[in-house]
Amino acid sequence: MDRNIKSYGKVIELRSGADTRKILEITGRWSDDIIDEMLKCGVYYLTLNVADGWRCTDYSFLSKIPHIKGLQIIAETATNLEAVSDLASLEMLNLSVLTDSVIEFGALENLREVYLDWQPGYYKVFDSRNICDITLRDTKSTNISRMGNLKNLRSLELVNSEICELPHISPKLFKIVLSKCKKLKNIESIQQASNLQWLEIRECKKIEEITFIGNISGVSYLFLENMGEIENIEFVCRLKKLKALWLAGDTNVIDGNFGCLEALQELTMVAFAQRKHYSHKISRKWNWDNLEVPGDILKRT
Known part of the structure; x- marks a missing residue:
């Protein structure tokens, strides 16, 4: 027919x-x-x-x-x-x-x-x-224990996973997204991704330690959304190649000090809630068209 x-x-x-x-x-x-x-x-x-x-x-x-x-x-x-x-x-x-x-x-x-x-x-x-690119939704810890076998992986996204600890990962990873992993506590294996440039962590409030992110020198895009309280962002200020920083939702920097961001010369995009105790306000709205456009993005309160 x-x-x-x-x-x-x-x-x-x-x-x-x-x-x-x-x-x-x-x-x-x-x-x-x-x-x-x-x-x-x-x-x-x-x-x-x-x-x-x-x-x-x-x-x-x-x-x-x-x-x-x-x-x-x-x-x-x-x-x-x-x-x-x-x-x-x-x-x-x-x-x-x-x-x-x-x-x-x-x-x-x-x-x-x-x-x-x-x-x-x-x-x-x-x-x-x-x-090279994998997105897994609704996984359990035992499901992804062999993640390290994916030697050519460049992009990893885990959504609504029940894992408590991120397993070994490929050093070739360029992008990592962790979203709504509500049991996740340990993500220190991220440090194995020596080529990492893009890191998103959203609604993973049980993570116990994130300051080591400041040691991953290549990170240019960092998103920490709905992460609850963060003591300070001194670790962020060690990321000399950082271009975009997103601290949205209920993410709250306890000490409120954003001054160190002024020293990041490549930073062109910033977003965070306007809280009373914060040292700075955003002077330029988040817009990807501004990614390569230098300018004043923060002003002191």
């Missing part, structure tokens, strides 16, 4: 420089006729989202499309999701679905970007050593 690919869903084109990425969002159920249409139209990325009308729960058909480079699944439940293991060309994988399937991530040698709402069968993700 010869049908136009658009009859199976919506084709989205994303352009990045000279490259164009075609994504098929399927509305309805899977049909093997889709395979030929994808190949004809040069579609290598697939989105299966119940919100868009996707209706299948059996994913065994994935074994028939080993050419795809990107796969996103947002659904309630999935059976036979182990078929993902056969997607030898896969570069990007985003899974938000309940499943008992075990995926052989080690077979996915081209996989670079991974976004997972954690399921027990994803534990082999740390066998895929070429991953």
Whole structure:
């Protein structure tokens, strides 16, 4: 049956420089006729989202499309999701679905970007050593104990994790985001990331020690949001390459002294709550357009 690919869903084109990425969002159920249409139209990325009308729960058909480079699944439940293991060309994988399937991530040698709402069968993700960018949601401590196996990791994001201690991590990490990890106490392994430039910590109030961050000399972007009370920011002022500092939400610097920030010559963006005991106020609003624009960003109260 010869049908136009658009009859199976919506084709989205994303352009990045000279490259164009075609994504098929399927509305309805899977049909093997889709395979030929994808190949004809040069579609290598697939989105299966119940919100868009996707209706299948059996994913065994994935074994028939080993050419795809990107796969996103947002659904309630999935059976036979182990078929993902056969997607030898896969570069990007985003899974938000309940499943008992075990995926052989080690077979996915081209996989670079991974976004997972954690399921027990994803534990082999740390066998895929070429991953550069990983986001894990709802993990437990034992789930990520082998994080250090990802030697080429450049970006790590943990969201709503139950871990108490951050495990060993790759020294190649450029970016780390820790969000809503409410049991997290120890993050000192961050010091292993000697190439770290971007660090976000949001709503992780049980962390016991953060002053060592001042020893990670390459940090240029630091976000400490809804972190409760911080004794002082002297450790921040050791970050000579710092360009942007975000201390938003209920983050409260107890001694209120922001004077040392004036010595950070590369700092062009600052955000914090205007508290009565703070020594300074913000004189320039947070705006990424100002990142490379020098100017007065603070004034004494």
